[in-house]
Amino acid sequence: QKEVEQNSGPLSVPEGAIASLNCTYSDRVSQSFFWYRQYSGKSPELIMSIYSNGDKEDGRFTAQLNKASQYVSLLIRDSQPSDSATYLCAVMTFMDSNYQLIWGAGTKLIIKP
Amino acid sequence: GAVVSQHPSWVICKSGTSVKIECRSLDFQATTMFWYRQFPKQSLMLMATSNEGSKATYEQGVEKDKFLINHASLTLSTLTVTSAHPEDSSFYICSAGGRLAVGETQYFGPGTRLLVL
Numbered sequence: 001q002k003e004v005e006q007n008s009g010p011l012s013v014p015e016g017a018i019a020s021l022n023c024t025y026s027d028r029v030s031q032s033f034f035w036y037r038q039y040s041g042k043s044p045e046l047i048m049s050i051y052s053n054g055d056k057e058d059g060r061f062t063a064q065l066n067k068a069s070q071y072v073s074l075l076i077r078d079s080q081p082s083d084s085a086t087y088l089c090a091v092m093t094f095m096d097s098n099y100q101l102i103w104g105a106g107t108k109l110i111i112k113p
Numbered sequence: 114g115a116v117v118s119q120h121p122s123w124v125i126c127k128s129g130t131s132v133k134i135e136c137r138s139l140d141f142q143a144t145t146m147f148w149y150r151q152f153p154k155q156s157l158m159l160m161a162t163s164n165e166g167s168k169a170t171y172e173q174g175v176e177k178d179k180f181l182i183n184h185a186s187l188t189l190s191t192l193t194v195t196s197a198h199p200e201d202s203s204f205y206i207c208s209a210g211g212r213l214a215v216g217e218t219q220y221f222g223p224g225t226r227l228l229v230l
Binding site: 044 | 162204218
């Protein structure tokens with residue numbers, strides 16, 4: 001069973017601080033990793049993708065990938081109340097002759113003003 | 114990014130009726146579409162995966178005769194909840210992907226809220 005694990009939270013972070021969200025995965029050969037944000041009552045939206053070891057930065061967001069340790073993380077700098085949401089980690093893996101996205105259960109992030 | 118639409122966004126129906134939800138990829142061809150269900154304060158649950166022109170693959174525990182999926186074209190998939198009951202009330206979300214390969218992912222529609230009275 002290929003799995004993606006996330007701490008469900010809630011993770012509470014003061015406004016302006018760095019929020020750090022973590023995700024671990026079980027399939028060693030996974031090649032593509034994604035972070036989605038889901039606001040309450042809305043559908044998920046893609047915010048970051050990462051394919052190579054190291055860091056990838058996009059504005060206030062930085063995705064970090066470590067394939068040897070099988071974890072991927074998302075850092076949010078200068079956290080804002082509008083960043084409060086559930087963050088879903090998704091890992092693309094090859095299963096049953098198809099590429100499939102395996103989803104984590106999500107981490108609820110709360111940014112306190 | 115790619116745009117996926119869903120219609121309707123809200124539906125309220127009486128128990129026993131059938132409800133059809135449409136999912137369209139507006140600016141790309143989606144060879145694969147996914148249907149998810151999400152109950153309040155719970156995670157996304159994949160219901161089924163559909164490939165254009167072939168039968169959908171349902172996840173364990175999802176009744177294929179109750180949740181009918183049709184993926185007749187590269188831009189349209191429909192989910193029909195047959196004989197809906199109050200326990201089917203949920204947030205139904207579709208997502209669409211191109212040929213899933215390294216580097217590609219899924220893009221979500223805005224979701225459809227179903228309330229069965």
